[in-house]
Amino acid sequence: MTLAQAKASLTSRAFIAHLLLLAVVLVWGATFSLVKAALRDTTPLVFNLVRMTLASFVLVLANWPALKHLTRTELKLGAAAGIFLALGYQLQTTGLNHTTPSKAAFITGLVVVIVPLLSALPGARSSASEKPSIDTCIGAALAFAGLVLLTTPPGSGSALLSGIGLGEWLCLGCAIAFAAHLLTLSHAAPKVSARKLGTLQIGFAALFMLATLPLGGRPHFHSSTILWLALLITAVFATAAAFTIQSWAQQHLPASHTALIFTLEPVFAWLTALLFYGEQLSPRSLLGAGLIFTGILLAELRPTSRGKSQLLPMAGA
Numbered sequence: 001m002t003l004a005q006a007k008a009s010l011t012s013r014a015f016i017a018h019l020l021l022l023a024v025v026l027v028w029g030a031t032f033s034l035v036k037a038a039l040r041d042t043t044p045l046v047f048n049l050v051r052m053t054l055a056s057f058v059l060v061l062a063n064w065p066a067l068k069h070l071t072r073t074e075l076k077l078g079a080a081a082g083i084f085l086a087l088g089y090q091l092q093t094t095g096l097n098h099t100t101p102s103k104a105a106f107i108t109g110l111v112v113v114i115v116p117l118l119s120a121l122p123g124a125r126s127s128a129s130e131k132p133s134i135d136t137c138i139g140a141a142l143a144f145a146g147l148v149l150l151t152t153p154p155g156s157g158s159a160l161l162s163g164i165g166l167g168e169w170l171c172l173g174c175a176i177a178f179a180a181h182l183l184t185l186s187h188a189a190p191k192v193s194a195r196k197l198g199t200l201q202i203g204f205a206a207l208f209m210l211a212t213l214p215l216g217g218r219p220h221f222h223s224s225t226i227l228w229l230a231l232l233i234t235a236v237f238a239t240a241a242a243f244t245i246q247s248w249a250q251q252h253l254p255a256s257h258t259a260l261i262f263t264l265e266p267v268f269a270w271l272t273a274l275l276f277y278g279e280q281l282s283p284r285s286l287l288g289a290g291l292i293f294t295g296i297l298l299a300e301l302r303p304t305s306r307g308k309s310q311l312l313p314m315a316g317a
Contacts (some may be wrong), residue, residue: 018248021261024242029268031230031238036091036101038230041223044093045209045216047231052086052206054235059199059244066195078189078200084184085243086205088210089179091170099167105266107171109147112263114179116140119186119254135298136257142295144262149288150266182250182258189250198244263292 040048060067096104116137188197213219221227250258267289 002108013252020245024245025262025264026268027238027242029265030272031233032269034230035230036096038227039097041227042221043216043219044097045213046219046221048089048093049213052202052209055239056206058236058240059202060066063195074192074196077192078197081181081184081188082204083208084177084181085201086208088174091174095167095170100263103168104171106147107168108175108284110175111179112140112143114175115182118173118179118183139260139295140299143260143292146288146291150285161168165216185250194244194248197247202243237242244304248316
């Protein structure tokens with residue numbers, strides 16, 4: 001393979017990684033309200049445990065040949081990713097039970113800012129990753145501003161900051177945990193295959209959720225159509241498939257780029273509500289969506305400090 005062919009292969013994989021992550025975020029956005037509805041019939045930690053257990057079975061069955069020979073390093077990295085993933089979901093789902101979806105989405109969206117800040121630290125950033133450029137930081141700031149406009153009503157900014165309740169604090173912890181999860185994947189992805197990493201992190205997350213189940217109070221599970229539908233969609237599509245894709249895509253994208261793509265989750269959530277429930281976007285929300293896209297395009301397409309485009313195919317090269 002020539003140097004030109006190698007570069008073309010790398011850019012092609014990066015392009016595919018972006019498309020697959022967009023599909024993942026579409027699924028996550030579409031299921032956000034579904035989980036909120038399902039929590040009427042169960043407690044948050046029980047929902048998470050069943051979801052991750054089902055996802056683990058699916059992944060083990062699909063990836064069993066790749067799991068026969070696991071090294072200690074692979075187990076350690078899978079466990080680290082699984083713990084942060086489980087912590088994020090435990091905090092997010094519990095927080096969602098105590099606050100509104102818009103506030104939960106806004107606060108969870110802080111991961112957009114947390115990842116670039118943490119990845120600026122040499123110990124947090126993987127050796128293969130570049131230090132976030134000024135363009136990435138500006139893009140993250142624009143995306144964060146867009147999240148504020150998209151997910152909060154007019155005049156709610158000061159109230160949100162000064163009146164943070166239990167649900168909001170839990171979602172803030174969730175954002176920190178998810179940021180740590182993304183950075184952990186950036187370290188693990190070059191050392192562990194996507195199939196192994198996707199399976200291990202979900203399996204360890206299920207174990208962590210089982211261990212922390214008593215912290216959620218008295219478990220409750222009332223079987224219903226909406227609950228099982230939510231569990232099926234979130235376990236198979238939003239967890240088993242999604243995190244396998246993320247584990248592979250993380251090998252080809254910086255963690256800060258992954259976090260920026262994740263800012264589209266509330267956009268897809270709003271579009272899903274518009275298509276199925278007729279919920280209209282206000283001018284303020286449309287402006288927020290526009291800022292999110294602008295932030296992503298700025299961080300992805302503008303040249304870095306080294307004078308190279310981060311994603312040449314989308315830039316038309």
